Amino acid sequence: MDELTIAMPKGRIFEEAYELLVGAGYDLPKELDDSRKLIVEAPNERFRFILAKPMDVPTYVEHGVADIGIAGKDVLLEHDRDVHELLDLGISACYIATAGLPNTEMNEVTPRIATKYPAVASRYYRSKGEQVEIIELNGSIELAPLIGLSDRIVDIVSTGRTLKENGLVEYEKIIDITSRLIANPVSYRLKQQRITELVDKLREQVTR
Numbered sequence: 001m002d003e004l005t006i007a008m009p010k011g012r013i014f015e016e017a018y019e020l021l022v023g024a025g026y027d028l029p030k031e032l033d034d035s036r037k038l039i040v041e042a043p044n045e046r047f048r049f050i051l052a053k054p055m056d057v058p059t060y061v062e063h064g065v066a067d068i069g070i071a072g073k074d075v076l077l078e079h080d081r082d083v084h085e086l087l088d089l090g091i092s093a094c095y096i097a098t099a100g101l102p103n104t105e106m107n108e109v110t111p112r113i114a115t116k117y118p119a120v121a122s123r124y125y126r127s128k129g130e131q132v133e134i135i136e137l138n139g140s141i142e143l144a145p146l147i148g149l150s151d152r153i154v155d156i157v158s159t160g161r162t163l164k165e166n167g168l169v170e171y172e173k174i175i176d177i178t179s180r181l182i183a184n185p186v187s188y189r190l191k192q193q194r195i196t197e198l199v200d201k202l203r204e205q206v207t208r
């Protein structure tokens with residue numbers, strides 16, 4: 001039986017992804033959930049896990065150093081990677097929206113949009129026929145309109161708490177986001193049986 005290398009996102013998505021795999025009946029070692037190790041073997045399942053930053057998961061999978069991985073749809077939309085999307089896992093649900101200070105119009109000349117998702121934001125405003133200047137930030141995006149760096153932000157909203165506590169309002173929802181199971185195209189061909197078995201078990205969990 002082939003060993004499968006699985007790229008798992010550290011951080012927010014990890015816990016739900018881990019529970020999904022355990023719920024699907026896989027016997028995973030405690031150290032996967034409970035250590036700082038970046039490579040963890042699950043010998044009983046012939047899985048090897050690599051723990052990656054969520055944004056990097058599709059990179060490992062595209063290059064084939066991981067056969068499959070779990071990534072947010074936001075990451076897949078932002079970076080066009082050559083990977084197969086096999087299953088919507090329904091976990092870590094959130095959405096991408098535009099937001100800004102309440103009761104404000106966007107600058108008429110070239111509105112400035114701060115975001116961690118420049119490709120998603122550009123596509124969105126282009127689809128509306130609006131010309132904007134994208135300002136890329138790596139976090140604390142909500143700061144930008146508060147200190148006059150941008151007219152709007154394009155960012156993830158989950159509970160809405162960050163917007164609310166910073167006196168910002170949502171303007172338009174762009175797209176719903178959940179995490180997806182992705183596969184390297186070559187691995188998918190060569191290890192199809194193992195991967196399909198995993199997809200079927202996870203699908204059962206997701207639809208329960």
Ligand SMILES: Nc1ncnc2c1ncn2[C@@H]1O[C@H](COP(=O)(O)OP(=O)(O)OP(=O)(O)O)[C@@H](O)[C@H]1O
Pocket residue numbers: 010011012013053054055071072073074075092093094139156157158159177178179
């Ligand atoms: N409230 C949220 N904010 C950001 N991402 C969320 C949220 N809810 C669910 N997600 C999902 O979690 C993923 C991000 O996870 P996480 O915040 O752990 O990573 P990160 O953005 O790289 O964090 P950091 O850079 O702060 O370590 C996103 O790709 C998205 O799919």
Ligand SMILES: O=P(O)(O)OC[C@H]1O[C@H](OP(=O)(O)OP(=O)(O)O)[C@H](O)[C@@H]1O
Pocket residue numbers: 138139140141142155156157158159160161162163
């Ligand atoms: O609607 P909420 O539940 O408040 O979640 C949304 C917030 O969470 C994320 O930020 P994160 O905590 O990842 O910090 P960051 O600003 O460093 O990216 C996201 O960028 C929003 O700021």
